Amino acid sequence: MVAASDASVLNGSGAKTLTGPGAHSGKISARDVNVFYGENQALKSVNVGIPERSVMAFIGPSGCGKSTFLRCINRMNDTIAGCRVTGKITLDNEDIYDSKLDVVQLRARVGMVFQKPNPFPKSIFDNIAYGPRIHGLAQSKTDLEGIVTASLKKAGLWDEVKDRLKEQGTGLSGGQQQRLCIARAIAVGPEVILMDEPCSALDPIATARIEELIDDLRKNFTIVIVTHSMQQAARVSQHTAFFHLGSLVEKGETQQIFMAPTDKRTQDYITGRIG
Amino acid sequence: MTRLLLSALILALGGAAYGLATDRARQLSGGKLSNLHSRLSYYGFFVALWTVLPALLLVIAWSIAEPMVMHSVVQSQLPADILTKSKAEVAMVDSSIGTIADGFQRLTPTELAAALASKTSLVDLLGSKGVALGTEPEAFQIAAAQQLNRWSDLSRYGITTIALGLAALGFVLSMFRLTGKLRARNAVEKIMLAGLVGASTVAILTTAGIVLSMLLETIHFFQKVPPQDFFLSTVWDPRFSAAGSTGTAGGQFGLLPLLWGTTYISLVALVVAVPIGLLAAIYMSEYASKRVRTVVKPMLELLAGIPTIVYGLFALISFGPFLRDAGAAIGVPVSASSVLTAGFVMGIMLIPFVSSLSDDVINAVPQTLRDGSLGLGATRSETIKQVVLPAALPGVIGAVLLAASRAIGETMIVVLAAGIAANITVNPLQPVTTMTVKIVSQLTGDLEFNSPQTLVAFALGLTLFTITLGLNIYALSVVRRFREHYE
Numbered sequence: 229m230v231a232a233s234d235a236s237v238l239n240g241s242g243a244k245t246l247t248g249p250g251a252h253s254g255k256i257s258a259r260d261v262n263v264f265y266g267e268n269q270a271l272k273s274v275n276v277g278i279p280e281r282s283v284m285a286f287i288g289p290s291g292c293g294k295s296t297f298l299r300c301i302n303r304m305n306d307t308i309a310g311c312r313v314t315g316k317i318t319l320d321n322e323d324i325y326d327s328k329l330d331v332v333q334l335r336a337r338v339g340m341v342f343q344k345p346n347p348f349p350k351s352i353f354d355n356i357a358y359g360p361r362i363h364g365l366a367q368s369k370t371d372l373e374g375i376v377t378a379s380l381k382k383a384g385l386w387d388e389v390k391d392r393l394k395e396q397g398t399g400l401s402g403g404q405q406q407r408l409c410i411a412r413a414i415a416v417g418p419e420v421i422l423m424d425e426p427c428s429a430l431d432p433i434a435t436a437r438i439e440e441l442i443d444d445l446r447k448n449f450t451i452v453i454v455t456h457s458m459q460q461a462a463r464v465s466q467h468t469a470f471f472h473l474g475s476l477v478e479k480g481e482t483q484q485i486f487m488a489p490t491d492k493r494t495q496d497y498i499t500g501r502i503g
Numbered sequence: 504m505t506r507l508l509l510s511a512l513i514l515a516l517g518g519a520a521y522g523l524a525t526d527r528a529r530q531l532s533g534g535k536l537s538n539l540h541s542r543l544s545y546y547g548f549f550v551a552l553w554t555v556l557p558a559l560l561l562v563i564a565w566s567i568a569e570p571m572v573m574h575s576v577v578q579s580q581l582p583a584d585i586l587t588k589s590k591a592e593v594a595m596v597d598s599s600i601g602t603i604a605d606g607f608q609r610l611t612p613t614e615l616a617a618a619l620a621s622k623t624s625l626v627d628l629l630g631s632k633g634v635a636l637g638t639e640p641e642a643f644q645i646a647a648a649q650q651l652n653r654w655s656d657l658s659r660y661g662i663t664t665i666a667l668g669l670a671a672l673g674f675v676l677s678m679f680r681l682t683g684k685l686r687a688r689n690a691v692e693k694i695m696l697a698g699l700v701g702a703s704t705v706a707i708l709t710t711a712g713i714v715l716s717m718l719l720e721t722i723h724f725f726q727k728v729p730p731q732d733f734f735l736s737t738v739w740d741p742r743f744s745a746a747g748s749t750g751t752a753g754g755q756f757g758l759l760p761l762l763w764g765t766t767y768i769s770l771v772a773l774v775v776a777v778p779i780g781l782l783a784a785i786y787m788s789e790y791a792s793k794r795v796r797t798v799v800k801p802m803l804e805l806l807a808g809i810p811t812i813v814y815g816l817f818a819l820i821s822f823g824p825f826l827r828d829a830g831a832a833i834g835v836p837v838s839a840s841s842v843l844t845a846g847f848v849m850g851i852m853l854i855p856f857v858s859s860l861s862d863d864v865i866n867a868v869p870q871t872l873r874d875g876s877l878g879l880g881a882t883r884s885e886t887i888k889q890v891v892l893p894a895a896l897p898g899v900i901g902a903v904l905l906a907a908s909r910a911i912g913e914t915m916i917v918v919l920a921a922g923i924a925a926n927i928t929v930n931p932l933q934p935v936t937t938m939t940v941k942i943v944s945q946l947t948g949d950l951e952f953n954s955p956q957t958l959v960a961f962a963l964g965l966t967l968f969t970i971t972l973g974l975n976i977y978a979l980s981v982v983r984r985f986r987e988h989y990e
């Protein structure tokens with residue numbers, strides 16, 4: 229299902245630096261990534277580097293491949309039958325499509341928050357404790373409680389749920405559920421958090437809270453966010469990449485992309501002429 | 504004209520009416536179909552239904568009423584002394600008149616008149632036409648038969664004329680109503696709706712009828728045997744009751760041994776079917792590639808299509824003897840028909856049932872839940888154990904309950920594989936018997952219908968019905984709650 233283009237780079241050979249167009253030496257670096265769903269090519273030769281401890285936004289019209297690229301970064305595309313990825317994506321200079329890499333460990337390092345909140349049909353506590361339990365992160369019950377509390381606090385949900393940790397996670401409101409999912413992702417202690425339109429189902433107040441949260445998380449995590457809102461991209465991100473029809477058209481500092489885009493398509497998109 | 508031919512003719516008229524009505528509607532539209540309220544075919548159906556339905560309903564109604572009318576015609580001809588005789592004798596006379604009337608139909612009127620005038624033997628005459636009479640008919644029988652024939656001729660011509668007239672009337676009247684503004688669609692759909700409601704009413708009424716008739720016979724049974732002797736007794740020994748016996752021979756009708764047998768065998772079957780079925784479902788929905796699924800799933804479902812008598816044969820001639828021989832080899836006495844044999848084979852029968860229902864339920868767990876778990880770095884098996892299965896659990900329970908209710912009602916396998924001895928035993932190597940087996944055995948052979956030996960079958964049937972109905976309702980409500988949760 230998945231093929232790495234060249235697996236010659238061994239795990240942990242951090243000495244090798246990537247060069248070439250778009251290959252920044254960042255936390256994550258993608259070089260010449262192509263993705264196919266069966267016969268259809270969804271991404272064409274994407275090159276991008278994602279800097280550590282900052283927020284990068286992916287924008288672009290619907291169907292241009294933002295989610296597809298995001299799912300490449302923690303190999304969630306593996307679960308889609310008929311999806312094929314070529315090219316090279318590195319995390320801390322390790323090829324994540326290397327056959328020696330353990331995809332389970334990768335996903336523990338690269339967490340994901342989905343577009344639609346998807347809490348497990350378990351208690352709020354168990355939702356957060358799920359990841360730490362399967363990875364054995366807590367030595368004792370108090371340890372686990374500590375992780376759950378800290379994650380909920382970081383996600384800005386603690387005050388709302390501290391008295392009802394035993395209630396079902398699915399009983400929360402949409403915005404609360406989304407923050408629960410963020411807390412769930414944080415609890416595993418990832419290095420990177422991928423967020424696919426995390427605010428698309430939320431009202432402006434919940435959105436503002438999550439944006440605050442993202443700004444906060446930036447201190448400890450590397451964050452990639454897909455969004456359809458130009459304002460949101462401008463508010464929360466330091467870097468922005470614009471996708472169009474499966475290609476990465478333009479990337480750079482958010483300021484520069486929004487103030488002085490070099491490509492006509494980017495300009496048209498952010499001024500609302502395409503999309 | 505026979506009823507069948509008449510009905511066919513009416514339907515044909517309906518077809519013609521459809522054609523004429525659509526032509527007429529097209530004319531009315533003046534070339535622009537959008538001028539009409541409904542589409543052309545609705546006008547066609549409107550007139551066709553008016554042509555066919557009243558006439559056809561009349562034919563059906565008359566077909567039901569006619570035998571009763573004819574019966575009373577015959578009765579009115581019988582002399583008073585016959586009517587005072589026993590029911591059976593009156594019925595006998597009745598049917599002989601029917602036979603004579605049938606015979607008369609095969610003679611020409613002149614033949615008949617000649618025969619009646621010359622007093623030749625009617626037995627010989629009708630015998631030569633292929634109608635066998637036992638004795639020479641009496642005068643009142645001949646008169647009644649002739650009367651019967653007159654009435655049935657009348658009925659035949661009458662119904663043909665009236666039905667065709669009704670069809671014509673319906674056609675003409677509905678054609679007159681045909682205008683561009685006629686809401687033909689609404690009318691037609693109302694009739695369709697009535698048809699659908701009628702169909703579901705039939706289904707419900709038959710179910711109610713079945714339950715009611717069972718209930719009546721069960722009440723008969725409990726008039727002869729007190730309920731506590733049925734529900735609380737541990738001895739099943741109905742004794743034999745042959746046809747013609749008075750049916751008072753005191754048997755013992757304890758339900759408990761049969762209930763025990765049914766429960767025990769069903770439990771064994773579930774112990775076999777549930778783990779295998781569930782694991783198969785997990786493999787199929789979570790691990791199998793598309794190609795494997797397209798091959799394996801139909802194969803599993805093929806198992807469900809095997810008639811249960813075939814499983815029973817397998818138990819009887821292969822699995823039972825195999826168990827017995829295997830037991831003998833290690834010095835454990837195993838009887839050829841036993842709880843284990845029946846339960847195991849029934850379990851095999853239930854595997855596809857459990858697996859396909861569980862497969863549906865597991866597939867209904869949203870992919871986003873799996874993604875959420877995998878995205879946290881859980882492995883596939885952790886995801887299945889900790890997220891998918893707990894989420895699917897209510898549905899799986901529902902599936903198991905439905906399987907249980909099938910196991911309880913299963914007959915053929917237990918008839919052949921479980922034995923007929925009503926034991927209460929925990930040893931799975933011993934034969935037991937079930938309610939279904941006893942229903943079959945109490946109702947086969949030469950029997951007296953009014954004896955408790957026979958009626959007990961209805962009490963057993965109603966008990967079985969109640970148990971499985973309860974299980975089904977509970978299972979369906981569990982499954983429905985599960986569905987609501989995710990849709």
Ligand SMILES: Nc1ncnc2c1ncn2[C@@H]1O[C@H](COP(=O)(O)OP(=O)(O)OP(=O)(O)O)[C@@H](O)[C@H]1O
Nearest residue numbers: 265268270288289290291292293294295296297308
């Ligand atoms: N599971 C899949 N199977 C087949 N094709 C897919 C699948 N997922 C995505 N695609 C195709 O890949 C292309 C990119 O899809 P993707 O979901 O990445 O778009 P997107 O940029 O996230 O769009 P949106 O903003 O609407 O979420 C689309 O043409 C889509 O049809």
Ligand SMILES: [Mg+2]
Nearest residue numbers: 294295296424
């Ligand atoms: Mg998307």
